[in-house]
Amino acid sequence: MENVEKEPLFSAKYRKLLTNPLGQDNPITVQVLGICSALAVTVKMNPAIVMAISVMVVMAVSNVVIASLRKMIPGRIRIIVQLVVIATMVIIVDQFLKAFAFDISKQLSVFVGLIITNCIIMGRLEAFAMANKPWPAFLDGLGNAWGYGAILIIVSFFREFLGSGSIMGFPVMEKIGVYNWGYEDNGMMILPPMALITVGLIIWVQRSRNKTLIEENK
């Protein structure tokens, strides 16, 4: 046996894999990937949360599978192999949702199936799982899915709160009674452009707090 120093399960390096994607390496706000689904499923919080969990499962498992197989996959057909793994996971998740959360599955409609095309997953498989062991790949998958899910949930919170006056389906605004004072829900928050603007505002806030993220003007 080679004498490789064994890294502890949650060393500083591994912890970074989990925490970086939440902030300075966020897949949506910094790498600007996966925007499409961020716009599509964030009208209400419940579907957004389910979407975040689905992506997390797909990402973590396919990362582990690809990382375990990485030495056996011929370079020339690696994309196809990756796609097969992702597609398998997506179909399992899709069937699971149809069986146990049919309503939300209907709301998410094609977007569960479209997780296959979510560029964050392909990106992580190519960039990380193909070159790392299963355990760090698992952490990386979880971390990026968290980063993705966190933005999804923040965006959907604002869109549902301002657009429908509720939080996770609970009619907050109605309970406070602001409708009696003439308040009305903002119809534009439900339209896709407002999701894009909300993501933009999050990017603005994040970059004004962390100046190193600001790209140079060319």
Next chain:
Amino acid sequence: MSFLLDKMKKMEPLFEKGGRFEKLHSVYDGFATFLYVQDKVTTGGAHIRDYMDMKRTMIIVVIALIPALLFGSYNIGLQHTRAFGIVDWSLMQMFWFGFLKILPLILVSYIVGLGIEFIVAQIRGHEINEGYLVTGMLIPLIMPIDVPLWMLAVSVAFAVIIGKEIFGGTGMNILNPALTARAFLFFSYPGWMTGDKVWIEGLTKGGAIDAFSGATPLAVAKLDGIARMPSAMEMFVGTVPGSVGETSVIAILIGALILLVTGVGSWRIMLSMTLGALGMGLLLNLTGGNEYTRIPAYYHLIMGGFAFGTVFMATDPVTAAQTNTGKYIYGALTGILVVVIRVFNPAYPEGTMLAILLMNVMAPLIDHYVVQANIRRRVKRVRTA
């Protein structure tokens, strides 16, 4: 007035670098240049300065808006009397009634908009820009009179922050801020921007006389057919329901005259936009299609917000095309789009707002190709010579 000038001069050192109110320099500067011509001398580069700076330009536009505002006030009163069956109001009574109704809109627009401008200017440390003087006046004029004030405040805040400040403030914005405010309101609270109630003061609360409809001519044309529309003369004078400042073509034409004589507004855009809409209207008259295509082409110029949009919105020097050729293309396409949206889109009876916003986005592209074409033409000339 020299007493005021002395006071200002005495206060000036306090706001200079190192002074006690250094942070508020832009506030001082904003007020001082608002009242007096700048006495600052350039220290390098070009030494020629025109009196016609941005502040004067903006004030001329505000002056040009006054006829529309005055007529709008009168029209609010007039429509109110019609809706509620009041017969004994004098002209002045109608005017004051309307003026007092529109005043809160103007105040909210200016307080919210200028408040944000002041705060941003302090944070960024640059001068307060005058751009909002015009925007703040335009916004109440393109609103339905019954719009709730808090909605107006929200849409003004959205327009100034998202539509303007994040692009870098006055002169950098892609979209016309006043129209951005209106579009935001239109999509956010459609119940307050469409229909046959909001255009007339007090009608949303009910109580109108029987068989009264407060629908705008555009909506009438769409829903009840052309025969039920108000006469062309009525629409030209402006005694029809509509946004506050948009109804009277006469008042808008006076404003247009002021803009053209002073050279502030671009005649190229106004002309090409009018011709574009007229041409498209005539074309549709010939081809036919739905009921709406049979509206006489010149109706498109006098109904809805077309006149107001052409004179005050499309000519916004920041968001319109900058090159002369570009202005013709920009104006003509805007005019065509207005009519296309009005006639073919069942969801939006009024196309002026959306057409101008869309062309605002396209304006830099138009300019790019106009400039490139010019470069190519000149390069060719050099090569052949």
